[in-house]
Amino acid sequence: MSFWLARHARLALVAALAFWLGLAPVRVRAEDVHTESRTPFLHHIPLHDTQGRLISPPPVVSEDGKPQEPKANPYSPAQTCGKCHDYDTISQGWHFNSDAGAVPPGRPGEPWILTDPATRTQIPLSYRGWAGTFKPSDLGLSDFEFATNFSRHFPGGGPGEPDKIKSTDPQMGRMNVTGKLEIDCLICHQNNDGYNHEARFNALRGQDFRWAPTIAAGLGVFASAKSAGSIADSWRPGRPVPSTLPGIKYDRARFDTEDNVQFQVARRPSVNTCYYCHTSDSETSDARWHGDLDVHLKAGLLCVDCHRNGLDHAIVRGYEGETRDRVISDAMIALRMGLIRRDDPALREDDARPLARRQLQSEAGLVETLTCRGCHTEGRLGSPRPVHKGLPPIHLQKLSCTACHSGPFPQAEPQIVHTSMAHKLGLPGPARGKNTAPVILEPVFLRGADGKIAPFKMVWPSYWARLNGANLTPMLPGEAAKIVTLPQPSSDEAALDPYNTKPLTDRQIQQALASFPSETSKGEAVFVAAGKIYRVEQGALRAAESPAAKPYAWALAHDVRPASQALGARGCADCHASDSPVYFATVTARGPVQITNGVSKTAWELRGDDKAAASFFAFTFHFRPLLKCLVFAAALVVLGVLVHYGLRGLGAITAPAAGGGGRGKERP
């Protein structure tokens, strides 16, 4: 009996378990959960630290009745956001993949400019290898130093987040203490304007890489006054990481009873969010109110309406021909394969992979519809089709859209422009002036890789270097500061000129070059500035134009001016006049030397155009009205003759028919 009962009890238990398993909701991984609605999902989520541990501030009072501070580790965007959004896929996006060797560099863009007013250094840097820039490693700049210099406007990932940290490396090893510079998703995706860039900058200045996202998001404050950087200073590479690293004192009000924190997250970042890193203004200081801003923004568009991306964060840069520069990453293929096989489980992996690649390649073609030409031809987003009345079509072959529509209206000389990345815009500091390094000029009309004339921004490198044969080895500011003796401003001068913009005289350059120790094996001491190389020859300073000192230029596209303010809206003479900036603007190289010492060239010269042809063509436009009158008059005469004899001929044919007779002889 008992056996019978026991047997049936076991069967009932198994049946109950089977029933429960059948009805219980299937457990799904967080990254596989999606809302797939256009309504933003309310991110009411738990925080995780870099180890993936849940962040749960201790209760206000401990079990033994003592008050407790809400201290805990800083949160990790990779571990927190990455729970649902595939971090590895995101980290291959354009903002984060600059140091990934397999990524095509694409059209040259804005570089990072290593600027040091004290040594008058300004060196364009890029991991992408754009011609005219230096790779940080070429200068001996480690990824850690790069992150320290530029993390103020660098969203993290890439060089800030190496796969492996060599503990014995005196530079990179510090990341064991400071933490990696993870992609801070909230820089772009926090939509309540509550992201504190200044707090992030201050945290990063102290090399508190791991702590910066928490501080910037306003989730808490440092629990200790000691920065990670200062702890790293007293730590020796190769030794265990100190256990006394600062924590975060969290704001309890941000946590609910289940330790969830509410984030106001936007899938589509606002314009102001993009402006933090992508402000570019030639109307500086108090003249900012003069500008109209970009016509697209005034029409209500967001930057991300054109500069879109999927989960891979491969943001559309928006230039023609970008499709060929886009990468379809393995992560994206894997993601797409998952979707394909979800819908068609019978499909084998070997078949799904090429299908996924084909789909992604096909979608990459959409990128071209998001260029100026693509959008305005397709009529996307309600964009008006360009009419271009009176503009011969050759202009559309020879000019980029931006040539006429983008940047400040060209003048006899390009204007000085300040950018976020170059001038630390968005962070409080003394007002930047016209001569604040690096001096960047726009618009300079050059020919792009596609052969079309387009407006560019331009900056000239400036640095102390050793010239050994044909090899020029630039010095980092720290190294130069140890060798070069330059006049330093007094406190009064520094108050008036906080960015030390006073140009160097020839005498000062010569003295500085003379202060280099004569090490012939390392090469000759030289100074590169404003398009020239300065060197001391037989006791005298010589300056000569050099390809090594040539400027770096990158195409500009914003702000876009409306058609009524485009080049040519006032007539052909906007470009085809003897003083037109497109051909005859004077572009003078700028740097930490007297402006008269800079290499000066006209726009046609920079493009390698024929000056005589440009001048003569402009001259012919004086006669353009006469030409039109003559040709129209001649055409009118010919038309008159044709109509006259045409009607007479018609009359000759129809008259006899009307009179009922045969073909009559035409009257003389």
Added chain:
Amino acid sequence: MMRPIGKLSYAVLCATGLFLAATGLGTFAAGKAPMTHWVLMAHVAVAPLFALGLAAVALTWSGLCRGGVDSPLGGPAKAMLWVVLLAGLVVTLSGVVPMTPLFGTKGQHILYLTHRYGAMVLTAAVLLHLPLLARRKGNGQGASSS
């Protein structure tokens, strides 16, 4: 006989027309269309002369080319001159109208193509007209004014 002004205008028409064909159609035939720089400037500089020559030919030759009029020109030569005048008018207008703010990109492109293919017809017409004139003269029937 044809007045000197008529001969001169015909000579101007032929000379400038052939020059314009060489620059314009030559560039096209060389696969380098559209013209730019010096070639374009030369083309545009000569174009008014061609237009004036065309107008002068229209005024001086049209009377000779009327149907039914006793003229030293044969039927084919007469007909070909009207083709020259008509094609010349098309080419002239399609060359100058793009300089006005009347047409947008599409219209400009159509005008450009009209100019190109009109110029081909015109060049062919002029090249055909020349031997027709020469044949008449070869037959001892030189052109004379009405």
